[in-house]
Amino acid sequence: MTQSTPTQSADNATTQPQARLMIGTELAAEMVTKAAVRAEALRERTGVQPCLATVLVGDDPASATYVRMKQNRSKKAGIGSRSVVLPAETTTEELVAELTKLSEDPEVHGILLQHPVPAQIDERAAFEAIAPAKDVDGVTMHAFAAMAFGEPGFRSCTPGGILRLLEAYEVPLSGAHAVVIGRSPILGKPAGMLLLASNATVTYTHSRTKDLADIVRQADIVVAAVGKANFVRGSWLKPGAVVVDAGYNEGNVGDVHFEEATEVASLITPVPGGVGPMTIALLLEQTVDAAEAQTAAGTASV
Known part of the structure; x- marks a missing residue:
């Protein structure tokens, strides 16, 4: 990627330009197009159409x-x-039963449980009811272990999408110091594991972290995943840092104060249009991966 150069203001003072945007829309569209070609090839070759089952508990509009x-x-x-x-009053046992049924259905190749689920449900128990071969959203402990140990398996979609975006923009990961803000099991933690697998030095930070701004200021790469609008301020960033905003809050606002951050960072993802499209594209790509693998396994067992 081309490097930005300083610009001259009216008074001839040298100023830094705003950060370049890491747009996920075009890359995601390319991924979906390639997935569509593979899905059609699988259908023509075997008669099998990849199928993604989505499970929604309750009636949350978003x-x-x-x-x-x-x-x-x-x-x-x-x-x-x-x-x-499923209705909002669904129990853990009822949800687990539904996910188990989908896991055992040969016509379903991938399963997505929309989260968060209602408070009465044990979300981890529900995730673990998804067969690893159909966990195309990368939410099971099996998927996390695969990411942590560098073994074959499905990536958590948002972290996996982030890595693909960083690769596309040729962001050097090896030896870079990456600070992940947030430690959720399907975003912050796997994002750190994938960065570590790419030879970055990773620091996890969270709600109990002391001197958070000072730690973030040391980062070459910042991944914000806290679910708080405008939480990360421009003054927290090291000049030239790469900023990945994985947050999405009411009003199309990310976790990073965008206007401030663009004055300091070298690259930044917008909200929307940055990480979001990559998440869905990877979900679809991994659904086709799952369909291909399950079809091949079924053919081999005949």
């Missing part, structure tokens, strides 16, 4: 909208979709 968006993108990629909508 979650329902997100599920519909994923289903629409699935159709564009030649992936069939099956929608399971």
